[in-house]
Amino acid sequence: MRLLAIGDIHGCATALETLLGFVRPVPGDQMVTLGDYVDRGPDSKGVLDRLIALHVAGQLVPLRGNHEVMMLGAIEGGWDDLRFWLTCGGVETLESYVQPGGAPSPEHVPATHWHFLKHTCIDWYETGKCLFVHANLDPELPLHVQPPAQLHWECISPQWHRPHVSGKKMICGHTEQRSGLPLNLGSAVCIDTWAYGDGWLTCLDVNSSEYWQANELGETRQGRLEPSSEFRALRSE
Numbered sequence: 050m051r052l053l054a055i056g057d058i059h060g061c062a063t064a065l066e067t068l069l070g071f072v073r074p075v076p077g078d079q080m081v082t083l084g085d086y087v088d089r090g091p092d093s094k095g096v097l098d099r100l101i102a103l104h105v106a107g108q109l110v111p112l113r114g115n116h117e118v119m120m121l122g123a124i125e126g127g128w129d130d131l132r133f134w135l136t137c138g139g140v141e142t143l144e145s146y147v148q149p150g151g152a153p154s155p156e157h158v159p160a161t162h163w164h165f166l167k168h169t170c171i172d173w174y175e176t177g178k179c180l181f182v183h184a185n186l187d188p189e190l191p192l193h194v195q196p197p198a199q200l201h202w203e204c205i206s207p208q209w210h211r212p213h214v215s216g217k218k219m220i221c222g223h224t225e226q227r228s229g230l231p232l233n234l235g236s237a238v239c240i241d242t243w244a245y246g247d248g249w250l251t252c253l254d255v256n257s258s259e260y261w262q263a264n265e266l267g268e269t270r271q272g273r274l275e276p277s278s279e280f281r282a283l284r285s286e
Contacts, residue, residue: 056240060090064250067263083222084114084183088138094145113170114183115201184223212236
């Protein structure tokens with residue numbers, strides 16, 4: 050059985066489908082998606098449709114990212130919350146739910162999608178060796194008391210990163226690696242490799258350290274985790 054983590058998708062349904070076809074998950078494999086399924090890319094609706102189907106099939110543990118938090122806040126809060134989300138990619142998300150020329154509105158998002166974001170997605174996931182979060186962790190606090198702002202919004206920094214007190218490896222997204230390569234700090238791995246930009250969508254087998262990548266052009270590539278240059282630099286100081 051493989052334990053597969055998938056980084057920030059951001060509406061890139063073509064990259065997601067290409068990646069799944071490349072990785073070829075089988076029954077028994079478990080996938081953990083790290084959040085930020087919506088916004089900025091062209092097909093957030095298609096991404097959520099696919100993730101919901103994977104969850105129903107029993108293969109997916111979906112985490113909630115800051116963009117899901119913003120999307121939920123846009124309908125549960127006031128005008129300022131909606132405006133904030135729209136400026137952070139919400140316009141592209143709503144456009145994926147209407148035909149070309151139609152007027153985008155939260156009313157077009159089906160109830161199944163709202164339910165998935167609010168009730169199915171979780172804020173963290175833990176296995177015997179790894180901690181899965183969207184953004185980051187306070188290294189001194191157990192998972193169940195982590196501040197939501199830390200889990201959803203705090204960027205990871207090689208200079209300030211400290212291993213978690215549990216001794217487990219953190220697998221996260223959120224902090225864009227515009228090189229297109231995962232950031233491997235030993236005790237933490239960030240696999241947000243800028244899928245919606247000119248980068249890649251990454252799937253990491255956390256047990257073997259093998260990873261696979263796909264982009265919106267339908268291209269693929271694969272590799273194995275190596276210590277990042279930032280980590281090597283810190284170790285040499």
